Structure formats: structure tokens, C-alpha cells
Amino acid sequence: MSGAATRIYAFHLAVIAALFLVQFALPAYHYGNVTRIMLYAVFAIGYNILLGYTGLLSLGHALFFAAGAYGAGLAAHWWGFGPIAALAVGIGAALLVSLVTGAIVYRTTGVAFLIVTLMLAQAAFLSTLYFNTITLGDQGIVLSLPPIALFGASLRLADPMVKYNAALIAFAGALLLSLWLLRSPFGRVLVAIRENEARTRLLGYNTALYRFTALVISGTLSGLAGALYCILFGYVGSSFASLQYSTEPLLWTLLGGAGTALGPLLGAGIMFYLIEFASSTGIEGYMIIVGVALVVITLWFPEGLAGWFRRLKRVRS
Amino acid sequence: MTLLETPLLKTQGLTRQYGGVRAVNDVSFALERGEIRGVIGPNGAGKTTLVGMICGRVLPSAGTVAFDGADITRMQPWDRVARGIVYTFQITSVFKRLSGRENVALAAQRHLTRAQGHRLALPQAKLDAAVDEALAAVGLTGAAERIAGELPYGHQRLLEIAMGLALKPSLLILDEPTQGLAPGDIAPFCDLIRATAKSTTILFIEHNLKVVLELADKVTVMDRGAILAEGTPAEIEQHPAVQQAYLGD
């Protein structure tokens, strides 16, 4: 590996190490928050692969998140699966949904892609309401899962430390995967497709197949986040498939900086605390902050915070 | 006919219709290996459309295209690149926000990963070497680290040719390559084409008649979707119909 690559990987590993170490210093309140933020970051990393790398704006990623969550939740609730098995089912469900979706939108791009993904997620959301004998509708399923049996130890899911480190492992995996992808030949083609698809096609690349693959990776990763969220927090409901869960990864990715590996974490973290702050004011319509953030980012920070830092660095040097 | 005598590229009755208009009308022509062929004609003659059907951007309404003995009429553009047909756009189409090196790397990587059989990783040294080679061939070594969109237009065109060369084509198709080049850049460009032609067949569309007459082994003249005349540059210069239709513009 070249010097620059080593430096970049070292930096990202340092971030993971920092997240690992900080758990021993965090007060209980922030402990749970960071757990959630890391899971949201996995979701956003998945989303970023499609938006930031490939340049495809999806308004329906709640579909994949919910597929993972419901896969895990339904398996645990109706079939009595344990945590690891349920996680596997969740990931499998997300993979399946991603494959089918990818096939449907194989030749679709641009604004059409946006609306089709929005519609598919909407249909999924409505289906969770319609088939409420299975999914228990918007009330949702509350799970009580047995402990994870790992290397002889019994890890209770209610233990915040188990939750934190499970989320950290998933985040570390997703971060390193997305970083590797970004720097691989495959990732470079995705960026090329984002920049100029016609040119890329005539350089000898089957761009539709690349987009399909990107979508499958993106959807499965988002589904992993959903499945893990369901297992760690013991709940899955219709809201997981709602427009809100499609808007949020978009927001996190844009805020943090699309096309960067750490942007999703940055965006998820900042947005989380921003919303926490807003809701603590006691004002009923505190989610307005999400709307304001979207407008502000679109107007003045289209490249997000990470992108803005990068530009500052380039200007200074 | 022995293998050596089969033309590299052969079209038969190639036609492209848009509604009631025939952009390309029943064109049959052949390219020999190692040729430098110029295609000239007034605007709207169908040159870009014809070439589009050869590289796969456009599918024909009728007729066939054969390359190196194989029928490629309905083949996808990326598969044609794999077979060695490379096209550079009429309006320069590079990756404006990437550096010169990254631009050429995307082309070089395509060739190298195909050669090694998988796409999971590529030795950086190999990639860099291929990129440097292509950039040096067009004289753009200095532009490697610069952002493509910031290069002068003429250099962007050369960058695109470098990308084409990095794909190691057997047929390189250039669509109006000298358009936008400064007058001083045209001579080096001709040298580049002559050097490239030693290992590659070249088909180029041009409006600059001087360049065509100087570079081409053979010239095809198109007008209103059909071939008007074909011959050596000297023959074409004298052809009465050509003088009337094209040079009289």
C-alpha cells in the first residue's frame, strides 16, 4: 500500500479506536446516544455508497432499513430465532429486497429513479399497515430476545455495553468496507458513472450492472443497520418504513459530506444532537429543525461539512 | 479471401431512421487494417450517426456491422470496447472534476483488469505506468495532476485521446479531433496520429480539409446520409460532385 493510502486507513482506524476507548468515559445518557448514532451511521454509509459514490439519489432507503428490521423482527417474534440467527435473516431479507429492487430499476436513473424508489418505499410502508396481522402495524412488535451465546460468554442484549460494542463492530466493518470500496477499481468506476455516465460506458464499462451492484451493496448495508437496530433495541414498527426513515439518511449524508467515508458518521452525529437539543426545548414542532437543516445545506453547504473542510484545506495549501 | 485480406471493419447496408428521416441511408463501406480513413461531409450528412452505429452508441434500423470477422451489429458499446473499438466524443467528454491522471486511469484500468481477469484490486505501479505511457504519447505528462476541467479545451481533447490510447484499441474513432485545437497544436496532433497508426487503425471525422488531405490514406465523403465518393485524398480533391456539394459550402 502506498504512503497516502496507509495514512488514510490509519486515520480511519484511529477513529474506530477512539470510539472504542471513549465508551469507558461516557456518561450513561451519551452512551446510549452514541450507540444509536453508530447504527444510523451504518445506515448512512450504505446510503452514501449509492448517493455519494454513484450519484444516484434515492428517496426510498427506508425500504431496505425496514426489510432488515422486519426480517430480523419477524423471525425472532414468530419463529423464536435467537439474536444471531435473526440478524442473519434480517441481512438476507435486505439482500433479497435489494436484488429485486435493483432488477426493477435496472435501466432507471435520475429523477425517475428518485420517484420509483420513493414509491416502492411507500408501498412497503402501506403494506406493513395492511398486513398488520403479521407485522402488528404501526404499533409494532416488541421483542424480548435471549442473550447472545459467544465464546462461552452469555451477552445480555439489555446490557448497554453489549449494545454499544455490537454497534461499534458493525460501524467499523461498514466504514472499512466503504473506504476500501472508494479506493478500489470498482469504486473508481462508480465515481466515473457519477461524473459522466456516457463517457464511462464508452470506456468499456457496463454501467447499468455497476449501478445494480452498488444498489445491492447499499441496500444490504442499510438493511444490516435495520436488523441490528431491531435486535439491539428490541422493536420494529411501520415507522421504520416511513418517509422519515428515507429522509434521514439523505440528510445525514448531505450534512456530513456525500462521497466521503466519514461524512455519514459526522452527519448522523450532528443531526442526532441537533434534534435532541430541539426536542428538549419543549416546543412541539421541534422537527422543524430537520427542514431548516435540509434547506440550509442545500443552499450553502451542498458538499456537506466534510467536503467543506476539504475545500478549506485545499484553499489553505 | 485469406484472413489477412478481410477488412477490419465492414458495414453492409447500414441505415438509421428517425421517424421519416434517414440520417444514414444504406451505407456499405470497409476499413482495412492499419488504414487512416478520413470521413468528411457537410453538417447533417450523417457522419456522427454512422460512427455511432460502429461504436455502439446508436443501434441501426437496418444493415450490419462486422468487426474483425464478427457481427457486432447489436452488440453493447462496452463489449465493443472490449473487442478494441474506441470512440472519442465530438464534444469533449472527459471527467471534468477529476485529475488528468484519474481520467486516464479509468481507461487504463479497464484494459488492465480485463487482462488480469478480475476486478478486485490492481497493482498501483502497473496502473501508474500505463497512465504515464498514455499521457506521454499525447504530450500531456505535465497535466497529470491538474483537474481536467481546468485544462485548455485543446488539452482536454488530447486527454481524451490519451484515454482512448490507454484502452489499447485496434480501431480508434475520432470525431472532429482538431476542433478547438490552437493552430500551433495541429501539427503535433498529426504526428501523434501518424505514430498511433503504426499499431492502430484510425477512422476520423474532420472538417479541417487540410488535416484530412495530409493524414488520410483514403477519404470517404458523405452527404445526406449516403456515401457520395471514396478515394485517395488527391482523387477526392478533384471529384466534381465533392467540390460542388462540400467545398462549395
Place this chain on the structure above:
Amino acid sequence: MITGSAIFLALLEGSVGAAVLALTALGLSLVFGVMRVINIAHGEFVMLGAVVAWWCSADLLGAHPLLGFLVALAVAPLIVGAIAVAADWLVLRRVNYDPERTIVATMGLLYIIQQGVLMTYGPDARPLDPPIYFRVQFPGFGYSGYKLIVAGLALLLLGATWLFLARTRIGLYMRATRLDSETAQAFGVPVKRVYAIVFALGAMLAALSGVLIAPIRGAHYLMGADPLLLSFIVVIVGGLGNLRGTLLAAAFIGIGDGMISVLFSPTLAKIIATLLVAAVLVVKPGGLARSTAS
């Protein structure tokens, strides 16, 4: 049991819905046709119309609901139109009507309007009295006379809009900009101003439909989601920017949605509708081809 009168009732419900849907969808279609942008906050304009109608009928005059209704018909479009013009000035213009940035920006607008209403109007769904109350007797059932009036008014407003587009100078500017904004500009059409007017017009039509349906559905801060979804469906199936197609699609989908809702389940009707949009777009993105650079 699906009897003849049940079918007729479903047909009636569908027709009323179709007329209102046409009014709502027309605004969305106009905005896309002329400005080439998709306004995700469109449903919120409908919701605002309903909220203003409630405010007029309960708060403002406390007098006869008919008076409140008429005032709302006049006031709601003005208020909502002003909000739309502000949004265009402050945001849309600044992102240069770039398709993807506009979608994200209007998503933000959706949150802002929705939560703004939550903060002021509150989370409750509040009913309104219809301005006129009478029943029309059909064989087998009685039907709300107000609903029939709604259908009539919606068609009237559609007709008025049609005349406006076809007969006035501003309407001409809009049609020209829709066909070819660059040429229109070269001929002296004030394109930026036309954009603002079109965006306002779309919002006003939405607000009017909100006023019309408020006595039927009540006013609630989340009620914008349904009209948005259905308008989307209509505009896409009918062909973005194609006004005639929008109207035909509204008729087809409105009646279909109404019938399935009454005879089976509203949720099922919506599932079918959303999948229909996806199917149309996958098979024929041609309706959107003008919005994407190739």
C-alpha cells in the same frame, strides 16, 4: 356485499375524489411543466388551505359556515400563494432550479410547513361544518349534497384555470416557457417572474382544493401526505408537464382509488396506486426524460 347501489356509491365517491384530485394535481403538473422541478411540499399547500378554512369557519367570524367558507376561498389562496412566492425567491431561485437540489430543498420546506402548523394549530384533527348541508336521495342511499358541490366547484376552478392559461398574456408566457424556456427568454418573456407566478399558482390551486375538502376530511397537520402521493401518481401516469394527460389520469385514478377504497380498503387502493406509478416510470421514463440531462 357488492350491490349495484354500492357500486354506484363507489363511483360517486370516486368522481368527487377525481375532480378534487384533478385540481390538486394540476398545480403540481404546471410547476413541473414550466419550471421542470418537483415540489415535494405540494401536499402541505393543500393542508394549509384546509387549516385556513378551519380558522375562517371556527375562529374568524363564528358566523354561518357558508360565510367562513367563502372567505376561506378568497383568503387561503392569497396566504398560500404568498408563502410559495417567498419559497421561490428565498430558496428555489438560489439553487437555480436544479432538479435534485430543488427536491431536497422542498423536502425541507415540507418539514418546515408541517411542523410550523403543528406548533401553531396543534396536533389535533379538527372537523369543520360544511357550508351547506343537504342530502341527495339516490336509490338505496343518501349522498352528501356538499360533496356534489365540491365536485362542481372543482370542475369550475379547473375551467377557470384553463381559460387563464389559454386566454391571458401571463398564460401565454407560461405556455411558451413550458415549451422552450430559452427561446421564450430570447423573445422577452420574463422567465424568472413567470416561474414565481407559476409556483404561486400551483400552490393556490392546492390550497383551494384544501379548502374544498376540509369540511369532508377535517384539518390536520399531517393530512398533506395523501394528496401529495395521489397528485404525484396522477402527474406521473399522465405524463409530467402534460396537462391534458394529468386530467385524464386524475379521472382514471380518482375513480379507481375511490372505488377500491369504498369496496375494499383505502390502504389497498394506495398500495396499488404507488406500485402503478413505479411501474409506469420503470417502463416509460419518457415522461421524465425532459428533466434529466442525457
